[in-house]
Amino acid sequence: MDPNDAQAVAEFCAAAMWADDHASRTLGMTIDRIAPGTAELSMTVTPAMTNGHGTAHGGYIFALADSAFAFACNSRGPRAVAAQCQVAYLRPGRPGDRLVATAVEVVREGRSSIYDVHVRCEGAVVAEFRGHARQIGGSWLDGVPAPD
Amino acid sequence: MDPNDAQAVAEFCAAAMWADDHASRTLGMTIDRIAPGTAELSMTVTPAMTNGHGTAHGGYIFALADSAFAFACNSRGPRAVAAQCQVAYLRPGRPGDRLVATAVEVVREGRSSIYDVHVRCEGAVVAEFRGHARQIGGSWLDGVPAPD
Amino acid sequence: MDPNDAQAVAEFCAAAMWADDHASRTLGMTIDRIAPGTAELSMTVTPAMTNGHGTAHGGYIFALADSAFAFACNSRGPRAVAAQCQVAYLRPGRPGDRLVATAVEVVREGRSSIYDVHVRCEGAVVAEFRGHARQIGGSWLDGVPAPD
Amino acid sequence: MDPNDAQAVAEFCAAAMWADDHASRTLGMTIDRIAPGTAELSMTVTPAMTNGHGTAHGGYIFALADSAFAFACNSRGPRAVAAQCQVAYLRPGRPGDRLVATAVEVVREGRSSIYDVHVRCEGAVVAEFRGHARQIGGSWLDGVPAPD
Numbered sequence: 001m002d003p004n005d006a007q008a009v010a011e012f013c014a015a016a017m018w019a020d021d022h023a024s025r026t027l028g029m030t031i032d033r034i035a036p037g038t039a040e041l042s043m044t045v046t047p048a049m050t051n052g053h054g055t056a057h058g059g060y061i062f063a064l065a066d067s068a069f070a071f072a073c074n075s076r077g078p079r080a081v082a083a084q085c086q087v088a089y090l091r092p093g094r095p096g097d098r099l100v101a102t103a104v105e106v107v108r109e110g111r112s113s114i115y116d117v118h119v120r121c122e123g124a125v126v127a128e129f130r131g132h133a134r135q136i137g138g139s140w141l142d143g144v145p146a147p148d
Numbered sequence: 149m150d151p152n153d154a155q156a157v158a159e160f161c162a163a164a165m166w167a168d169d170h171a172s173r174t175l176g177m178t179i180d181r182i183a184p185g186t187a188e189l190s191m192t193v194t195p196a197m198t199n200g201h202g203t204a205h206g207g208y209i210f211a212l213a214d215s216a217f218a219f220a221c222n223s224r225g226p227r228a229v230a231a232q233c234q235v236a237y238l239r240p241g242r243p244g245d246r247l248v249a250t251a252v253e254v255v256r257e258g259r260s261s262i263y264d265v266h267v268r269c270e271g272a273v274v275a276e277f278r279g280h281a282r283q284i285g286g287s288w289l290d291g292v293p294a295p296d
Numbered sequence: 297m298d299p300n301d302a303q304a305v306a307e308f309c310a311a312a313m314w315a316d317d318h319a320s321r322t323l324g325m326t327i328d329r330i331a332p333g334t335a336e337l338s339m340t341v342t343p344a345m346t347n348g349h350g351t352a353h354g355g356y357i358f359a360l361a362d363s364a365f366a367f368a369c370n371s372r373g374p375r376a377v378a379a380q381c382q383v384a385y386l387r388p389g390r391p392g393d394r395l396v397a398t399a400v401e402v403v404r405e406g407r408s409s410i411y412d413v414h415v416r417c418e419g420a421v422v423a424e425f426r427g428h429a430r431q432i433g434g435s436w437l438d439g440v441p442a443p444d
Numbered sequence: 445m446d447p448n449d450a451q452a453v454a455e456f457c458a459a460a461m462w463a464d465d466h467a468s469r470t471l472g473m474t475i476d477r478i479a480p481g482t483a484e485l486s487m488t489v490t491p492a493m494t495n496g497h498g499t500a501h502g503g504y505i506f507a508l509a510d511s512a513f514a515f516a517c518n519s520r521g522p523r524a525v526a527a528q529c530q531v532a533y534l535r536p537g538r539p540g541d542r543l544v545a546t547a548v549e550v551v552r553e554g555r556s557s558i559y560d561v562h563v564r565c566e567g568a569v570v571a572e573f574r575g576h577a578r579q580i581g582g583s584w585l586d587g588v589p590a591p592d
Contacts, residue, residue, distance in 0.1 A: 017200030023207065026196045048174045051218065052165030058230050059171065059214045063207020070199065070206075082206050084528060084576065086234040086382055088428060090405040106412070107421045109386040114424050116402070116412070125403045128410050130426055132384060132528065232380060232428065234530055236576060238553040254560070255569045257534040262572050264550070264560070273551045276558050278574055280380065280532060313496030319503065322492045344470045347514065348461030354526050355467065355510045359503020366495065366502075378502050382530040 003077070003141055006036040010075040013140040014039070017074055024067045027060065031071060037105035039071035045097045056093030064101045065117040065129035072103035072115050073133035077141045080113065080133040087129045097121045101129075111135040151225070151289055154184040158223040161288040162187070165222055172215045175208065179219060185253035187219035193245045204241030212249045213265040213277035220251035220263050221281040225289045228261065228281040235277045245269045249277075259283040299373070299437055302332040306371040309436040310335070313370055320363045323356065327367060333401035335367035341393045352389030360397045361413040361425035368399035368411050369429035373437045376409065376429040383425045393417045397425075407431040447521070447585055450480040454519040457584040458483070461518055468511045471504065475515060481549035483515035489541045500537030508545045509561040509573035516547035516559050517577035521585045524557065524577040531573045541565045545573075555579040 001012045014034040018024070024041070033040040043064045051057040065087060073080045093099060099121055106114040117129035149160050162182045166172070172189070181188040191212045199205040213235060221228045241247060247269055254262040265277035297308050310330040314320070320337070329336040339360045347353040361383060369376045389395060395417055402410040413425035445456045458478045462468070468485070477484040487508045495501040509531060517524045537543060543565055550558040561573035 019200070020198070020202060021200040021205075022196050022198050023205030024199070027207075048170050050168070051171050051215075052167070052169040052222075053227070053229060054168060057169075057171030057211065057214070058218075058233065059175075059207060059211020062210045062214070062233075063205065066205070066207045066210070067199075074200075079201070081201060081240075082237055084234070084236040085206065085210075086232070086426070086530070088232040088410060089230055090403060090408070092229075107386060107414075107424055109421060112386070114384060118403075125405060128403055130382070234382070234574070236558060238551060238556070255534060255562075255572055257569060260534070262532060266551075273553060276551055278530070315496070316494070316498060317496040317501075318492050319495050319501030323503075344466050346464070347467050347511075348463070348465040348518075349523070349525060350464060353465075353467030353507065353510070354514075354529065355471075355503060355507020358506045358510070358529075359501065362501070362503045362506070363495075370496075375497070377497060377536075378533055380530070380532040381502065381506075382528070384528040385526055388525075 001144060009077055010034050010036050013074050013077060014071050016140045017071065027063060029064060029067055034071060034075060036075055037072060038103055039068050039075065040100065040102045041068045042098055042100045045093045045095050045099060047095045050095060058089060061093055061099065061119060061127050062087050064099055065119050065127060068101035068103040068117050069115050069131040072105065073113055074140060077139045078135045079138045079140060080135045083132045083134045085129065085131040087127055089127050090125045093121065093126055099126060149292060157225055158182050158184050161222050161225060162219050164288045165219065175211060177212060177215055182219060182223060184223055185220060186251055187216050187223065188248065188250045189216045190246055190248045193241045193243050193247060195243045198243060206237060209241055209247065209267060209275050210235050212247055213267050213275060216249035216251040216265050217263050217279040220253065221261055222288060225287045226283045227286045227288060228283045231280045231282045233277060233279040235275055237275050238273045241269065241274055247274060297440060305373055306330050306332050309370050309373060310367050312436045313367065323359060325360060325363055330367060330371060332371055333368060334399055335364050335371065336396065336398045337364045338394055338396045341389045341391050341395060343391045346391060354385060357389055357395065357415060357423050358383050360395055361415050361423060364397035364399040364413050365411050365427040368401065369409055370436060373435045374431045375434045375436060376431045379428045379430045381425060381427040383423055385423050386421045389417065389422055395422060445588060453521055454478050454480050457518050457521060458515050460584045461515065471507060473508060473511055478515060478519060480519055481516060482547055483512050483519065484544065484546045485512045486542055486544045489537045489539050489543060491539045494539060502533060505537055505563060505571050506531050508543055509563050509571060512545035512547035512561050513559050513575040516549065517557055518584060521583045522579045523582045523584060524579045527576045527578045529573060529575040531571055533571050534569045537565065537570055543570060
């Protein structure tokens with residue numbers, strides 16, 4: 001893996017995170033696209049994800065957005081975690097819906113960064129998420145041997 | 149059930165919501181306290197809830213807070229849903245941690261209301277959540293016969 | 297003014313709002329660009345806008361972003377107001393800085409909409425703002441005679 | 445000034461900040477109450493503060509809340525600034541309204557803290573604000589001679 005190849009770094013970090021991301025895998029998420037500063041994940045709403053209103057519990061919609069955010073903000077090497085997140089719900093999710101979360105970088109400044117995540121179902125916006133990340137030290141590339 | 153007894157209404161609404169809340173039950177949440185405008189729920193972090201950093205995925209912490217918020221904002225009869233939520237993470241959650249989410253009403257104004265949810269583990273703050281709810285019409289008491 | 301010409305509508309609404317917007321004018325803001333769903337305003341930080349840290353008081357940076365948001369979310373005719381806003385401060389503003397706020401539409405759904413506003417100084421990001429608007433009934437075009 | 449007297453420290457920090465807070469003074473704010481972790485400020489809405497809807501521009505309501513937040517989060521000695529803030533508008537402000545902003549501490553964890561600010565007019569809630577502060581190093585007490 002060439003640490004100067006931003007796309008290779010993004011894929012490497014995603015693979016390393018994914019290996020231990022029991023939460024995202026247990027929820028049936030898939031990583032559909034990863035690139036420097038961006039990630040797209042999807043997940044199908046199951047009956048077990050519904051709340052007392054019969055629609056997708058906001059926690060699961062949030063979790064999908066949060067995972068897309070996490071893969072995007074960890075795509076450049078340095079380890080980062082969510083400091084603060086905000087979500088607005090525009091439409092309810094229903095069992096069977098395939099939700100697609102697309103995270104894009106808004107700004108990076110020092111150890112802080114902001115990402116917007118759009119959660120859509122067949123093109124219609126289900127939720128808009130904004131996440132603030134902070135680097136915590138260390139890199140997903142630590143210990144990776146330099147290329148020859 | 150006496151609709152003029154606010155505590156009885158809160159318990160009735162919680163029971164009605166809980167019956168269909170597959171999400172909260174699947175995650176192992178319990179309702180520890182319910183009263184008009186407030187609710188306390190708890191949940192244990194399981195290994196399946198961990199992310200690539202080995203700590204509780206933010207989505208699960210959010211889900212617990214979101215459920216406490218939902219039970220609190222539906223505790224007076226009218227059906228309400230989350231419009232927008234914000235969460236700040238103060239400390240990581242670990243497998244085995246018993247997280248306790250306490251939702252309290254900040255303000256109600258017309259069909260809108262705001263609730264703060266404190267998520268703690270053994271007294272230490274794990275996350276602070278603020279949720280904005282909006283009434284969607286209808287009541288959990290619809291169809292309930294009036295008392296004699 | 298042709299109500300079918302979206303750009304003409306945006307300019308008409310902006311002019312109507314601006315006429316009564318004592319706040320934005322008192323603060324020395326200028327509207328640099330207006331178009332359907334977007335607006336760009338700028339303002340110079342004055343010594344009177346500084347706080348106890350000697351930097352621009354967050355309220356003024358917020359006010360500039362909020363005005364850009366207001367002109368953008370009122371650019372299509374229907375009257376809309378801010379329901380909820382969030383701002384993250386990335387760099388301090390200093391006396392003499394010319395701040396530029398660019399508002400862009402993220403999503404519209406029914407009477408709700410979300411806008412992101414980037415506040416920059418000479419290209420560097422000073423603040424990121426996200427605003428949620430709600431239509432309140434009525435239009436800036438009410439009473440405007442239809443074109444021949 | 446006894447640095448072990450929390451109330452004296454709060455008053456000392458407030459006086460030091462206020463001396464250079466041109467923004468809050470220019471807007472006609474007054475500090476009505478200061479104590480460790482809390483502050484209450486008030487401000488009258490003037491005609492110059494109105495927007496195109498004829499109501500108080502959100503930026504001024506935000507500025508009042510932001511100042512209350514700033515005095516509260518700087519009341520213990522260490523210098524702190526706003527990292528991120530959120531405001532929800534519940535009722536419009538009108539010219540002549542005396543707005544009262546009360547900031548209370550929600551949580552402190554390391555260098556981070558969260559404050560809630562309630563903005564009211566004659567008891568009715570006008571806005572709810574939540575601010576996240578971060579300590580930036582240094583203290584308002586630096587250079588203050590120790591008591592005998």
